[in-house]
Amino acid sequence: MLSNILIWLAFVAVVVWLGWLTFRAWRAKNKLVKFAGGSMSSLLTLVLALVTGVLLVGMIKAYAPRSAPVPELKSAGSPEQLERGKHLADSFCASCHSPTNELPLTGGLDLGKDFPMPLGSFVSANLTPGGRLKDWSDGEIFRAIRNGVDRDGNWLFVMSGARGRFLSDADIEALIAYLRSQPVVTNDTPMPLDQPNVLGFLMLGTGLLPAGEAPITEAISMPPKGATAEFGKYILSYQDCVACHGEDLSGGEPGQLAPLGPNLALVKKWTQEQFITTRRTGIDPDGHALNNQVMPWKNIGRMDDEELAAVYAYLTSLPLSVAVQSTP
Numbered sequence: 369m370l371s372n373i374l375i376w377l378a379f380v381a382v383v384v385w386l387g388w389l390t391f392r393a394w395r396a397k398n399k400l401v402k403f404a405g406g407s408m409s410s411l412l413t414l415v416l417a418l419v420t421g422v423l424l425v426g427m428i429k430a431y432a433p434r435s436a437p438v439p440e441l442k443s444a445g446s447p448e449q450l451e452r453g454k455h456l457a458d459s460f461c462a463s464c465h466s467p468t469n470e471l472p473l474t475g476g477l478d479l480g481k482d483f484p485m486p487l488g489s490f491v492s493a494n495l496t497p498g499g500r501l502k503d504w505s506d507g508e509i510f511r512a513i514r515n516g517v518d519r520d521g522n523w524l525f526v527m528s529g530a531r532g533r534f535l536s537d538a539d540i541e542a543l544i545a546y547l548r549s550q551p552v553v554t555n556d557t558p559m560p561l562d563q564p565n566v567l568g569f570l571m572l573g574t575g576l577l578p579a580g581e582a583p584i585t586e587a588i589s590m591p592p593k594g595a596t597a598e599f600g601k602y603i604l605s606y607q608d609c610v611a612c613h614g615e616d617l618s619g620g621e622p623g624q625l626a627p628l629g630p631n632l633a634l635v636k637k638w639t640q641e642q643f644i645t646t647r648r649t650g651i652d653p654d655g656h657a658l659n660n661q662v663m664p665w666k667n668i669g670r671m672d673d674e675e676l677a678a679v680y681a682y683l684t685s686l687p688l689s690v691a692v693q694s695t696p
């Protein structure tokens with residue numbers, strides 16, 4: 369934060385210096401210096417002053433204290449909760465919170481490296497009791513997962529936009545139980561975890577990067593676990609399928625940041641068996657091998673049979689249609 373204030377002050381210093389040069393140029397006796405130099409440096413001063421202003425807006429957005437409710441709760445840590453929490457951590461959180469994709473959730477993965485532009489570093493947190501969660505209450509961990517705010521009221525950039533915020537209250541409590549049960553692993557992650565660079569702050573300042581969703585304040589419930597379309601709908605509420613396959617799953621929009629996923633109407637041609645096998649092996653019924661780089665089937669394939677059957681039931685219940693190809 370201090371180094372960012374210094375960077376910003378450096379921008380201000382350059383603007384002031386350019387302003388001074390402009391002032392000198394307009395007072396020069398030489399006509400060329402006066403008009404050509406004066407207008408050039410006026411323009412430059414103006415542009416840089418604008419950039420400095422946007423930078424300040426970006427920094428304020430990033431560092432202004434955030435608030436979201438801290439629920440009064442204590443995860444009981446029942447065997448069922450531990451099992452469910454571990455399962456969610458494995459099939460979902462591990463894709464970001466583990467450099468190997470495996471449990472425990474030691475963090476340390478820099479997601480900034482995966483962004484299509486260099487926006488800074490955003491390192492996932494160590495979620496084992498070797499990290500800082502050991503000093504947080506269950507309610508504070510709940511708030512971080514649901515609303516992307518840390519114990520001290522700082523904005524958690526990635527978490528605040530991740531779909532994990534739509535997990536039900538019960539699932540978040542199960543996750544907290546599992547997080548606490550992990551072995552202590554010391555893994556010194558940089559502090560703060562989010563370190564946007566100048567481009568990152570500028571994009572925040574202009575609104576090209578989202579500055580976090582409004583806090584969710586009402587409870588989120590979930591349907592009973594089972595191979596139903598209803599439960600499949602719940603799974604898709606927190607999984608990232610829509611980021612790539614489009615808001616209504618009819619295919620991504622060219623130009624989107626995430627990899628372009630196809631229209632999921634194609635699942636209707638498959639049996640449930642074929643769908644599950646594709647998720648587990650990465651090979652679809654036509655023998656096409658999915659690229660795990662763009663379609664994360666490995667993590668998704670860790671869902672159990674019941675969950676995958678639920679996703680299948682949901683996808684095939686959607687009013688999606690495949691464009692009919694006219695055969696020549």
Ligand code: HEC
Binds near residue numbers: 490500512526530561
């Ligand atoms: C898309 C990647 C991604 C996913 C998925 C993800 N996280 Fe995170 N998480 C991060 C990053 C990066 C941070 C560091 C702060 C930030 O940018 O949000 C973080 C921070 C956190 C923190 C704050 C810890 C601290 O020390 O500040 C908690 C708690 C957390 N994550 C829990 C979870 C849980 C539980 C899941 C699964 C339900 C999960 N996260 C899924 C990327 C992710």
Ligand code: HEC
Binds near residue numbers: 629635656662668
């Ligand atoms: C990061 C982006 C991304 C996410 C997240 C994602 N997909 Fe995909 N998906 C893709 C891409 C890209 C392809 C095409 C891959 C290929 O053909 O190799 C694809 C292909 C598929 C296919 C078709 C496979 C075939 O044989 O043509 C199905 C079915 C599918 N995804 C379902 C899902 C479901 C369900 C989810 C969420 C649980 C999901 N995807 C999450 C990007 C994604």
